[in-house]
Amino acid sequence: MTKRSPKIIIVGPAYVEMSVKCDSCPEPGQILEGTGFSCTPTGPGVNRAIQAALCGCEVFLLARVGEDCFGDMIKQNLSRYGVSTDLVYASHAISTGIILTLVDSRGTNRSCQSEGANKVFGRDEIEYAAAEQAIGSANVCLIHDGLSQEAVVSAIRSAQIHKTRTVLEVSLPVPERGVVQTPNWPVEYYNADILILRFPGLFCRSELGAGRDQDLRLTATDLVAKGASSVVISMGSYGTLLTDRQGTQTIRGIQTEMVDHTGCEDAFGGALAACFGTGDSPASAVRFAVAAEALTRSRFGLQDALPVKEEIITLLQEQPD
Numbered sequence: 001m002t003k004r005s006p007k008i009i010i011v012g013p014a015y016v017e018m019s020v021k022c023d024s025c026p027e028p029g030q031i032l033e034g035t036g037f038s039c040t041p042t043g044p045g046v047n048r049a050i051q052a053a054l055c056g057c058e059v060f061l062l063a064r065v066g067e068d069c070f071g072d073m074i075k076q077n078l079s080r081y082g083v084s085t086d087l088v089y090a091s092h093a094i095s096t097g098i099i100l101t102l103v104d105s106r107g108t109n110r111s112c113q114s115e116g117a118n119k120v121f122g123r124d125e126i127e128y129a130a131a132e133q134a135i136g137s138a139n140v141c142l143i144h145d146g147l148s149q150e151a152v153v154s155a156i157r158s159a160q161i162h163k164t165r166t167v168l169e170v171s172l173p174v175p176e177r178g179v180v181q182t183p184n185w186p187v188e189y190y191n192a193d194i195l196i197l198r199f200p201g202l203f204c205r206s207e208l209g210a211g212r213d214q215d216l217r218l219t220a221t222d223l224v225a226k227g228a229s230s231v232v233i234s235m236g237s238y239g240t241l242l243t244d245r246q247g248t249q250t251i252r253g254i255q256t257e258m259v260d261h262t263g264c265e266d267a268f269g270g271a272l273a274a275c276f277g278t279g280d281s282p283a284s285a286v287r288f289a290v291a292a293e294a295l296t297r298s299r300f301g302l303q304d305a306l307p308v309k310e311e312i313i314t315l316l317q318e319q320p321d
Helices: 044-052 071-080 116-120 123-127 130-135 150-163 188-190 213-225 262-276 281-296 310-318
Strands: 007-011 016-022 034-042 057-067 089-090 099-104 109-114 140-144 165-171 196-200 231-234 240-244 247-251
Touching: 007 044, 007 130, 007 150, 007 188, 016 071, 034 044, 034 071, 034 281, 044 123, 044 140, 044 262, 057 071, 057 123, 057 130, 071 089, 089 116, 099 116, 123 130, 130 150, 130 281, 140 150, 140 262, 150 165, 150 188, 165 188, 165 262, 196 213, 196 262, 196 310, 213 231, 213 240, 213 247, 231 262, 231 281, 240 281, 247 281, 262 281, 281 310
Parallel strands: 007 057, 007 140, 016 099, 057 089, 140 165, 165 196, 196 231
Antiparallel strands: 016 034, 099 109, 231 240, 240 247
């Protein structure tokens, strides 16, 4: 990644997570004493914006929150990291998105999520003059599919009109053995410069089983054949698959101690967008993202675990050629 500071627009959901630690999760009708409580701004939009800001970028988050104390908490958190909240709009009649989590003594989580204002984020937010201007002047627009399909399509179209590089993060079910997935996506999804594929519940290649990375390759190759420019699939410390019209290459992973993988996807997405925004190639952006992900999983926590640009560059320089 060069020393230039790109402008990055993140389009993604924002939440506040309230977590209660307890010895065991209560049964229906039962009230147990908690042993700890935290209330933290989070969500793919918020966390990826913070990671891009830690990489030295000028960052704007385009999102919607409620006109409540939780919305204010999200904005204050973003401002602390230098992320602009000019495009974080407040809804009057709906709450901020909330995640409620119970964590028992074994570390098992039980969560309930209310989309809140994220549910009403749509085309109108993208077509606001300020949002259009920001997307048009940005070097990269990172879009997360945790918002409505209407919003995602509108953001891609806006970036295309303004010739802004686009990174789209999308989720797919873990592929069945030997089956090529054919997602029912709008055609606009294939116009993104980089598609980052996520498989919920899958953290690394070892969870697929022996030889199953071939199924991921088939899925990525099929998406490129349908029009995608570059498809990226992270497999944690095992590396990242990058597929384009020249074929598939594996970007070598970086081995670090596994402490916590909570913020790995946020680190990867935000760092990739930051590096891609400097004009670097998808392959260079993936290498930068791999290093950010490696540093994050070696630390405990989420936002506190996200690395700054200098740490990422140092780790890359320490790797053998």
